[in-house]
Amino acid sequence: MSFFSVRSLSKRFGGLTALDDVSFEVEKGSILSVIGPNGSGKSTAFNCINGIYKPTAGTVHFEGEQISGLKSHRIARRGLARTFQNIELFANESTVDNLMLGRHQHMRTGLWRGMGMLGRTTRAAREEVENRARVEQVMETLDLTAVRDRPVQELPYGTQKRVELGRALAMDPKLLLVDEPSAGMSPEERADIGERLRSLRDDLGLTILLIEHHMQLAIDLADRVLALNFGKVIALGAPEEVRSHPEVIKAYLGDG
Amino acid sequence: MLLQIVASGLSSGSIYALVALALVITYKTTEVPNFAQGEMAMFSAFVAYVLIVDYNVGFVVAFGAAIVFAFLLGVGFEGLFLRRTKNPTHLNLIIMTLGFQLALFGLAGWRWGADQRQFPFPVSASEVVRFGDITVSTLSIATISIALALMAAVFAFFRFTKLGVAMQATQQDPMAARINGVPVRAVVALTFGISSVIGLVAALLTAPLITLDPTLMWDPLLKGFAGAVLGGMNTPVGAVLGGYLLGVVENLFGAYVSVEFKSAVAFLIIVIVLWFRPVGLFGRQPPRKV
Amino acid sequence: MTLRELDHYADVQLLPGKAAVVKLVVLLAVLAVLPFVVPGYRIFTLNYMAIFVIVGLGMSILVGDTGQVSLGHAGFMAIGAYTSVLAMTELGAPFLIALPAAALVSAFFGFLLGLPALRLDGPYLAIATLGFGLAVTLIIGHGSLFGGHMGLVVPEASLGPLPLSGDISHYFLIVGITVVLAVAARNLGVTRVGRAFRAIRDSPIAAETMGVDVAYYKTLSFTVSAAFAGIAGSLLSLMNGFISPGVFSFTLSLMFLAMVVFGGLGSITGAVLGSLVMGYVNLRMDAVQEIPVLGPALQGFSDAFMSPSGLPNVGWVLTGLMIMLTIMFEPRGLYGVWLRVEDALRWLRRRSASGGTATGAG
Numbered sequence: 001m002s003f004f005s006v007r008s009l010s011k012r013f014g015g016l017t018a019l020d021d022v023s024f025e026v027e028k029g030s031i032l033s034v035i036g037p038n039g040s041g042k043s044t045a046f047n048c049i050n051g052i053y054k055p056t057a058g059t060v061h062f063e064g065e066q067i068s069g070l071k072s073h074r075i076a077r078r079g080l081a082r083t084f085q086n087i088e089l090f091a092n093e094s095t096v097d098n099l100m101l102g103r104h105q106h107m108r109t110g111l112w113r114g115m116g117m118l119g120r121t122t123r124a125a126r127e128e129v130e131n132r133a134r135v136e137q138v139m140e141t142l143d144l145t146a147v148r149d150r151p152v153q154e155l156p157y158g159t160q161k162r163v164e165l166g167r168a169l170a171m172d173p174k175l176l177l178v179d180e181p182s183a184g185m186s187p188e189e190r191a192d193i194g195e196r197l198r199s200l201r202d203d204l205g206l207t208i209l210l211i212e213h214h215m216q217l218a219i220d221l222a223d224r225v226l227a228l229n230f231g232k233v234i235a236l237g238a239p240e241e242v243r244s245h246p247e248v249i250k251a252y253l254g255d256g
Numbered sequence: 257m258l259l260q261i262v263a264s265g266l267s268s269g270s271i272y273a274l275v276a277l278a279l280v281i282t283y284k285t286t287e288v289p290n291f292a293q294g295e296m297a298m299f300s301a302f303v304a305y306v307l308i309v310d311y312n313v314g315f316v317v318a319f320g321a322a323i324v325f326a327f328l329l330g331v332g333f334e335g336l337f338l339r340r341t342k343n344p345t346h347l348n349l350i351i352m353t354l355g356f357q358l359a360l361f362g363l364a365g366w367r368w369g370a371d372q373r374q375f376p377f378p379v380s381a382s383e384v385v386r387f388g389d390i391t392v393s394t395l396s397i398a399t400i401s402i403a404l405a406l407m408a409a410v411f412a413f414f415r416f417t418k419l420g421v422a423m424q425a426t427q428q429d430p431m432a433a434r435i436n437g438v439p440v441r442a443v444v445a446l447t448f449g450i451s452s453v454i455g456l457v458a459a460l461l462t463a464p465l466i467t468l469d470p471t472l473m474w475d476p477l478l479k480g481f482a483g484a485v486l487g488g489m490n491t492p493v494g495a496v497l498g499g500y501l502l503g504v505v506e507n508l509f510g511a512y513v514s515v516e517f518k519s520a521v522a523f524l525i526i527v528i529v530l531w532f533r534p535v536g537l538f539g540r541q542p543p544r545k546v
Numbered sequence: 547m548t549l550r551e552l553d554h555y556a557d558v559q560l561l562p563g564k565a566a567v568v569k570l571v572v573l574l575a576v577l578a579v580l581p582f583v584v585p586g587y588r589i590f591t592l593n594y595m596a597i598f599v600i601v602g603l604g605m606s607i608l609v610g611d612t613g614q615v616s617l618g619h620a621g622f623m624a625i626g627a628y629t630s631v632l633a634m635t636e637l638g639a640p641f642l643i644a645l646p647a648a649a650l651v652s653a654f655f656g657f658l659l660g661l662p663a664l665r666l667d668g669p670y671l672a673i674a675t676l677g678f679g680l681a682v683t684l685i686i687g688h689g690s691l692f693g694g695h696m697g698l699v700v701p702e703a704s705l706g707p708l709p710l711s712g713d714i715s716h717y718f719l720i721v722g723i724t725v726v727l728a729v730a731a732r733n734l735g736v737t738r739v740g741r742a743f744r745a746i747r748d749s750p751i752a753a754e755t756m757g758v759d760v761a762y763y764k765t766l767s768f769t770v771s772a773a774f775a776g777i778a779g780s781l782l783s784l785m786n787g788f789i790s791p792g793v794f795s796f797t798l799s800l801m802f803l804a805m806v807v808f809g810g811l812g813s814i815t816g817a818v819l820g821s822l823v824m825g826y827v828n829l830r831m832d833a834v835q836e837i838p839v840l841g842p843a844l845q846g847f848s849d850a851f852m853s854p855s856g857l858p859n860v861g862w863v864l865t866g867l868m869i870m871l872t873i874m875f876e877p878r879g880l881y882g883v884w885l886r887v888e889d890a891l892r893w894l895r896r897r898s899a900s901g902g903t904a905t906g907a908g
Contacts, residue, residue: 071759072751073759084751084752088751090744100741101758104741104745111766116733129554129555132553133554167756171757337870343877351869354617354869355804358862358865362862362866363859366848366857367853367856370856481676482677485673520681522677523684527674530673534666
């Protein structure tokens with residue numbers, strides 16, 4: 001049984017077919033880059049995988065169990081995290097609190113224990129301290145400690161992208177979906193994010209699905225590459241193979 | 257008997273339909289329901305009243321002046337207040353309309369007190385006309401005709417005039433409209449002006465039925481909302497139909513079930529529709545984008 | 547740095563440091579002494595303001611934190627009030643039982659309203675809650691069990707052996723409950739559930755993606771918020787000695803929304819401040835002419851240009867304007883104004899410090 005597999009995934013919106021019979025597998029501890037021109041269905045695929053959309057057809061399996069059809073929060077609890085292309089941070093909250101949301105599913109404090117948190121020894125307080133420690137670790141690895149208490153809407157774009165990533169990492173996921181992490185970044189920032197993603201795979205053994213518009217970054221980071229066009233798979237395999245695949249070249253450059 | 261009930265339902269439904277229409281055209285443009293709609297109409301109706309009673313102006317002239325006032329009130333609210341909101345989230349804009357409603361209500365109460373006044377409408381509520389088995393008051397006839405005429409005019413305006421088409425374009429896709437040279441900001445302000453005038457007409461048709469006081473439009477506003485929700489808040493035609501449907505259903509309920517809880521029909525409809533089909537009978541679901 | 551300081555417990559600690567403890571002690575002392583210092587007839591005003599604070603705390607949770615609209619909270623307050631009174635008159639329950647019963651029944655209706663709220667956003671939700679609030683008033687106004695338009699008289703109440711009559715005993719009960727609920731609301735806000743609420747407000751999709759069951763927490767928010775209003779309703783019935791549907795009008799629901807907006811959405815301090823102000827305004831609207839200087843001026847203006855009996859409506863105008871100005875210019879409300887004042891003071895302090903060292907004294 002593979003770690004993560006998508007089989008015959010299709011998504012239709014009324015008359016529009018956004019995804020058409022997409023299938024691929026991902027090995028544990030590897031990075032799969034998903035490339036394709038605008039509108040090829042990459043983000044739609046992510047949305048189907050993490051439960052924001054319900055697939056019209058096909059299934060998604062994670063660690064041997066079907067996750068397609070589940071609500072997003074249940075999929076998250078299975079160990080799947082994702083970032084958003086257009087940043088969906090909790091704008092009014094601080095960096096710390098954004099990341100603490102990542103700990104939500106690992107914590108158990110509910111209504112009554114939360115209201116009754118009076119003193120360091122209560123369960124709620126201990127849970128807060130424990131999980132904040134984990135969040136501090138994540139913030140340190142992403143150089144976010146300096147901005148921990150700032151409301152994230154005040155932060156520069158590049159920093160916000162790191163917070164978005166940090167939030168996903170704070171969930172201690174087994175599978176990470178990253179949607180266009182380098183969008184809007186300078187070459188230095190791009191190299192930086194590339195390094196971070198690589199070390200997530202190498203040091204933490206994280207499995208990563210990466211949508212990336214910047215071809216070089218996508219190729220450099222990937223163990224395998226999936227190319228989409230008009231919602232269909234046009235190539236799947238080793239990075240250099242896919243990059244030089246005639247269909248892929250045609251998709252990016254156009255027909256004539 | 258049944259026809260009688262339906263007939264009077266159409267009469268009250270006309271008022272609900274007008275209010276619903278007024279609500280929907282601003283809702284389509286801003287995605288914000290204008291809760292101040294009712295009080296704006298009420299205030300403008302008071303302006304007409306003051307002109308007629310205190311200044312002895314004829315009804316037609318007073319009506320005209322009130323229309324101008326209502327129009328300016330709508331444009332002014334949008335241009336001076338709504339547009340200037342620092343962080344225009346839906347919640348904030350809704351709260352703006354609620355604040356304006358409260359301020360207008362207080363202003364009307366302060367200026368004119370809670371005294372109940374008779375609005376001097378040229379058509380009487382007590383004179384009746386007979387159509388076979390049905391007895392209808394001349395006011396009801398006037399109400400239905402005026403409402404239908406106004407709605408027809410509004411729809412014709414949207415369909416056939418350049419400005420009207422521009423407004424429709426703005427409602428559907430403000431970005432595209434702007435690119436095509438439509439002065440979006442002016443259009444939005446105008447929409448509020450027109451909506452306010454429609455509301456005024458509804459208020460003037462309501463005033464003769466009950467007394468004129470600051471709470472004049474509370475009930476019609478709620479019923480207008482119910483009608484718009486029932487028909488569909490993003491379709492003017494649907495909203496109008498919803499208003500009429502509500503009027504008829506409400507009257508049937510009042511006649512056959514309970515008069516006391518007649519108003520409950522509006523609430524029930526709101527709850528049922530919002531539970532089972534939030535877009536309304538004739539509305540369409542806008543897609544969600546991430 | 548000690549190990550204690552390293553663990554960031556201060557992030558959520560209620561009293562982080564000696565200064566905070568002192569402030570709390572002083573506040574509690576002031577509150578304890580207040581009813582004996584203030585003229586007797588003003589104690590009712592304080593009680594009324596405290597009740598508004600309780601509702602405001604609930605509204606802060608629902609509107610400020612979770613970002614849901616409610617135009618029908620007077621309905622929950624009514625449910626709490628009537629439950630409390632009926633429990634005492636029909637079931638012979640002591641107030642000690644009637645109060646929690648009011649909270650539970652209101653909470654239940656909050657839960658019911660929360661269910662359709664799951665599918666509704668912004669304007670539709672506003673309309674639904676509006677309908678709910680009005681429906682409650684309609685049913686209460688016409689049902690014989692509820693005493694119709696005349697309402698119900700509240701029987702004598704006691705807390706165990708202690709009689710609850712007179713403003714002062716009400717004061718200690720109401721203010722005591724208010725303080726407890728304020729702490730509870732504050733704690734809720736800084737822990738897991740509060741964060742989940744705010745995540746829903748800022749981005750429901752991201753919240754769901756991170757494992758927050760949005761449906762559950764939205765409903766929970768309505769439930770808790772309704773419970774607060776229900777408790778306030780029960781306490782109001784105690785204070786007034788009778789209840790009637792007219793009190794729980796749409797305009798009251800508007801006041802409730804206005805006060806958290808005006809105070810500053812998303813902040814407990816803001817909610818408390820806003821509630822205190824609005825509570826006072828709402829109660830004292832009939833006595834506008836008693837305001838020093840401004841009162842007689844308004845009265846004069848009113849007599850000359852406005853309706854003679856209409857002066858109390860100034861309260862509505864004022865409230866409406868406050869709402870609009872807040873949204874237009876300082877969406878963080880009174881709390882935002884307070885933050886700016888703090889910033890200004892800090893800036894002044896820094897300037898005087900650096901000015902002194904740069905240019906020397908004299």
